[in-house]
Amino acid sequence: MSGIIRLHLDGAAPDWRAALVEPFESIDDIACLEAGLSETDILEQADAILVDGRHEGASVAWREAGFSGPILCLGGAPNAEGEAILSLSLPLRVVELAARIRAAVRNHQRSDGAAFAFGPYHCRPAERALVREGEEPIRLTDLEAGILDHLHRADGRLMNRDELLARVWGYKTGVTTHTLETHIYRLRQKIGRISGVSGGIVTEEGGYRLLDARDIGGAPGPEDEQGAPPGHSE
Numbered sequence: 001m002s003g004i005i006r007l008h009l010d011g012a013a014p015d016w017r018a019a020l021v022e023p024f025e026s027i028d029d030i031a032c033l034e035a036g037l038s039e040t041d042i043l044e045q046a047d048a049i050l051v052d053g054r055h056e057g058a059s060v061a062w063r064e065a066g067f068s069g070p071i072l073c074l075g076g077a078p079n080a081e082g083e084a085i086l087s088l089s090l091p092l093r094v095v096e097l098a099a100r101i102r103a104a105v106r107n108h109q110r111s112d113g114a115a116f117a118f119g120p121y122h123c124r125p126a127e128r129a130l131v132r133e134g135e136e137p138i139r140l141t142d143l144e145a146g147i148l149d150h151l152h153r154a155d156g157r158l159m160n161r162d163e164l165l166a167r168v169w170g171y172k173t174g175v176t177t178h179t180l181e182t183h184i185y186r187l188r189q190k191i192g193r194i195s196g197v198s199g200g201i202v203t204e205e206g207g208y209r210l211l212d213a214r215d216i217g218g219a220p221g222p223e224d225e226q227g228a229p230p231g232h233s234e
Contacts, residue, residue, distance in 0.1 A: 004170035005030045005105050008037075008046040010062070012055040020050070023094040030098055031170055043067055044153055045167070048105050050074055050097075053087070070104035116152050119194035119211060125149040130191065143168060144187045147180075151201065151210045160207035184208065 007030055011017040017035060024032050033045055042049075043066055051058045053075030062071055073087045074097070086104055088097070109126030116123050121130040121138070125145040130138040140148070146168040151159060159167075161177040169175045188199030200211040 004168065005047045005101060006033055006045050006167065007031065007101065008033045008042050008049045010049055010055060010058050011052040012058075013052075016052045016054075020094075024098070027094065027098045028170070030101060039065060044155070048072065048101055048108075050101070068108075070101075070108050072101060072104060118148065118152070119200045121191075123148055123152070138190055140187075140190070141183075143183055144190075147183060147187060148210075151208060154209065156209060156212045158204050158207045158209045164208065 007024070009017045009020055009032055011020075014035075021032050024030055033042065037045070046067070046069065048070045049059075049062055049067060049072070051062070051071060051073045053073050059071045059073050070086065074092070075088070086100070088100060092100075106126065115125075118130065121132050123130055123145075125148065128140040128142060128145045130140065130148075132138075147164065150164060150167045161180055165175060165177065165180050169179070184199075184201060188201060191199040194200035194211055197211045202209050202211055
């Protein structure tokens with residue numbers, strides 16, 4: 001898996017969410033999304049959704065809204081919400097719950113639906129690879145795969161550096177925007193140029209986005225630079 005798992009908690013009552021947030025703080029690789037996000041933000045940010053089994057119809061509603069990632073129903077009857085929903089029986093310790101969430105996310109990332117087209121490549125985040133027909137795959141680190149995955153999920157929107165750091169690294173101390181810039185630089189070096197843009201990653205004021213139709217055929221600009229090598233700032 002790449003990066004931190006972003007988990008949305010969908011409870012039938014506020015106390016259900018509150019009872020889970022604190023235990024999850026002890027799990028380094030799972031971060032609960034903040035309460036009050038819009039449906040659009042949740043669909044963009046969440047890697048998995050954990051639903052209160054008492055919240056009737058919530059799991060199906062998320063599928064109908066377009067969420068394609070794993071949905072786990074805590075305390076729901078087996079298969080009550082359909083085959084695409086994983087039901088978990090209570091009681092369940094948070095470490096066990098975290099393990100089930102990791103497994104569900106890992107299985108989803110290995111599915112065809114988690115891969116995406118990226119320029120001439122097919123990006124497979126779970127396999128940490130960029131694949132191009134007739135060529136050897138470009139191997140990625142976990143962090144590089146996480147960067148591409150989250151930029152893809154932003155769907156053309158500019159992601160500022162702090163946001164991308166939080167998505168990929170979580171809230172680890174000692175990680176700065178310079179760390180991100182260094183990884184972007186190395187990723188661009190691996191990928192090369194796509195339609196005149198280094199690594200297919202466009203730099204704009206404050207952040208990054210993936211190459212899309214608006215960039216094809218345009219004259220190279222400042223955003224097309226490789227970025228600063230390690231030891232320098234962009």
